Amino acid sequence: MTAEESALVRSGFVALVGRPNAGKSTLVNALVGSKVAIVSDKPQTTRHRLRAIVDTPDAQIVLVDTPGLHKPHDALGEQLNRSALRALSDVDVVCLVLDSAAPVGGGDRWVAAHVAASPAHKVLVLTKADIASTVPMEQRIGAGQQLADFDDTVVVSASEGFNLEGLMVAVTRLLPEGPRYFPRDMATDQPEDVLIGELIREKVLWFTRDEIPHSVGVIVDETRFDEARETTFVRATVFVEHESQQGIVVGSGGAMVKKIGTAARTDLETLLATKVFLDLAVRVKRDWRRDDAMVERFGYGEGS
Numbered sequence: 001m002t003a004e005e006s007a008l009v010r011s012g013f014v015a016l017v018g019r020p021n022a023g024k025s026t027l028v029n030a031l032v033g034s035k036v037a038i039v040s041d042k043p044q045t046t047r048h049r050l051r052a053i054v055d056t057p058d059a060q061i062v063l064v065d066t067p068g069l070h071k072p073h074d075a076l077g078e079q080l081n082r083s084a085l086r087a088l089s090d091v092d093v094v095c096l097v098l099d100s101a102a103p104v105g106g107g108d109r110w111v112a113a114h115v116a117a118s119p120a121h122k123v124l125v126l127t128k129a130d131i132a133s134t135v136p137m138e139q140r141i142g143a144g145q146q147l148a149d150f151d152d153t154v155v156v157s158a159s160e161g162f163n164l165e166g167l168m169v170a171v172t173r174l175l176p177e178g179p180r181y182f183p184r185d186m187a188t189d190q191p192e193d194v195l196i197g198e199l200i201r202e203k204v205l206w207f208t209r210d211e212i213p214h215s216v217g218v219i220v221d222e223t224r225f226d227e228a229r230e231t232t233f234v235r236a237t238v239f240v241e242h243e244s245q246q247g248i249v250v251g252s253g254g255a256m257v258k259k260i261g262t263a264a265r266t267d268l269e270t271l272l273a274t275k276v277f278l279d280l281a282v283r284v285k286r287d288w289r290r291d292d293a294m295v296e297r298f299g300y301g302e303g304s
Helices: 024-032 075-087 106-117 137-145 164-172 192-207 243-250 252-272 292-298
Strands: 009-017 050-056 059-065 093-099 121-127 152-155 217-226 231-240 275-284
Touching: 009 024, 009 106, 024 050, 024 059, 024 121, 024 164, 050 164, 059 164, 093 106, 093 164, 121 137, 121 164, 137 152, 152 164, 192 217, 192 231, 192 252, 231 243, 231 252, 243 252, 243 275, 252 275
Parallel strands: 009 059, 009 093, 093 121, 121 152, 231 275
Antiparallel strands: 050 059, 217 231
């Protein structure tokens, strides 16, 4: 470690918590400046408690992107909630992320009650400021501020890059002085296989029907770099819960899984900085979301 890397800076862990689709993962990607978290408009998109690193000359902010808190209906949902709530107990700052385009509801109040009980500093973050609303922003801010005792309030738009620096400043001033916990050029601590599997799952979410997303899990079976061909070979299995879902993901004549693979390969080549050959299989594992052992095998909740 260099002298610069060992110097004390403002550093610490910052959890982003909120209801599903509040915009947490999009915000993480915007702050980091690269794609480390998958994004879709489907609930339970985020299943790993991902850590992403934002490094500046005078600070290192470790963002903890948590699964959206929700009423669980199966073992997967219970694990995701446990993961998100656990993040509140061992971080320096908790950001309650609210979708400013939606009214504050019972789910937001339930999440906020857990945030209020956390010993960490607290920041209210209202996302999607670029989306028009009939409710004035001042009113939306006021409704959010009633949920807990916040140290600061920040309005952002991750998609437009609006006020991201303001959020960085608000969070940094609440962090203690300490070391850089990760190398300065590191964007996330997620294992490569987890990132690969998540990028594939994102494309399944993008291209398939509404009944598919909750039932999809991805396991990376093999990654192998061929030096002679300068190509990374990736074998992965997409798991669904029923044969009908398998048919949807595969598609007529394999058209859908080919579309998923083509889109995933583009992101994988950016991630791995090599050409990628992607081999996808689609298999059925009945009711895997209700099976604690399978949820653990997928690594969902706490990550691998």
